[in-house]
Amino acid sequence: xxxxxxxxxxxxxxxxxxxxxxxxxxxxxxxxxxxxxxxxxxxxxxxxxxxxxxxxxxxxxxxxxxxxxxxxxxxxxxxxxxxxxxxxxxxxxxxxxxxxxxxxxxxxx
Amino acid sequence: xxxxxxxxxxxxxxxxxxxxxxxxxxxxxxxxxxxxxxxxxxxxxxxxxxxxxxxxxxxxxxxxxxxxxxxxxxxxxxxxxxxxxxxxxxxxxxxxxxxxxxxxxxxxxxxxxxx
Numbered sequence: 001x002x003x004x005x006x007x008x009x010x011x012x013x014x015x016x017x018x019x020x021x022x023x024x025x026x027x028x029x030x031x032x033x034x035x036x037x038x039x040x041x042x043x044x045x046x047x048x049x050x051x052x053x054x055x056x057x058x059x060x061x062x063x064x065x066x067x068x069x070x071x072x073x074x075x076x077x078x079x080x081x082x083x084x085x086x087x088x089x090x091x092x093x094x095x096x097x098x099x100x101x102x103x104x105x106x107x108x109x
Numbered sequence: 110x111x112x113x114x115x116x117x118x119x120x121x122x123x124x125x126x127x128x129x130x131x132x133x134x135x136x137x138x139x140x141x142x143x144x145x146x147x148x149x150x151x152x153x154x155x156x157x158x159x160x161x162x163x164x165x166x167x168x169x170x171x172x173x174x175x176x177x178x179x180x181x182x183x184x185x186x187x188x189x190x191x192x193x194x195x196x197x198x199x200x201x202x203x204x205x206x207x208x209x210x211x212x213x214x215x216x217x218x219x220x221x222x223x224x
Contacts, residue, residue: 030210
């Protein structure tokens with residue numbers, strides 16, 4: 001039931017782009033994306049709903065393929081502040097979110 | 110305060126002891142979630158409340174874990190007969206209402222260490 005994230009870790013240079021993927025074996029109502037910096041709480045980035053509606057960060061984009069039960073988070077022109085661990089959370093019903101194991105992103109200057 | 114607060118920030122206890130972890134959600138948020146996060150892992154769902162009632166407690170690992178939210182605001186996670194495997198960061202989150210369109214706001218967590 002836990003979504004699978006890939007890759008597990010990414011190292012980029014500042015200004016480069018990254019894509020983080022999230023897939024589920026179950027039909028999804030929504031996908032949530034959060035970023036967590038070391039020692040801090042997860043911070044909301046984006047929600048994607050079944051049917052195409054989105055809510056979230058202006059500088060981050062994401063896609064949600066309902067048929068494939070997959071979502072991707074796109075980080076363009078990465079900045080040092082983007083470093084952290086990115087979690088996708090999936091809702092398969094009943095209003096609870098199940099989080100993946102995370103993707104660690106490290107941005108080099 | 111404006112955000113979710115959790116107390117204590119750190120708790121060290123001995124195996125077999127009882128602990129209580131407290132969460133103060135954002136004012137007006139009716140949904141409250143408890144998660145457990147181990148090193149290098151994502152938040153693991155434990156239980157969530159909509160108002161005063163536990164809407165889903167399917168993530169509680171066993172009957173040593175219990176949570177309450179008697180007045181629909183503050184919640185307490187209670188762990189009896191703690192074991193070393195309970196050591197983790199316990200995160201609380203709240204949202205306006207439960208449901209996929211509502212982002213969750215996380216507290217800073219309580220780091221529990223069972224010796």
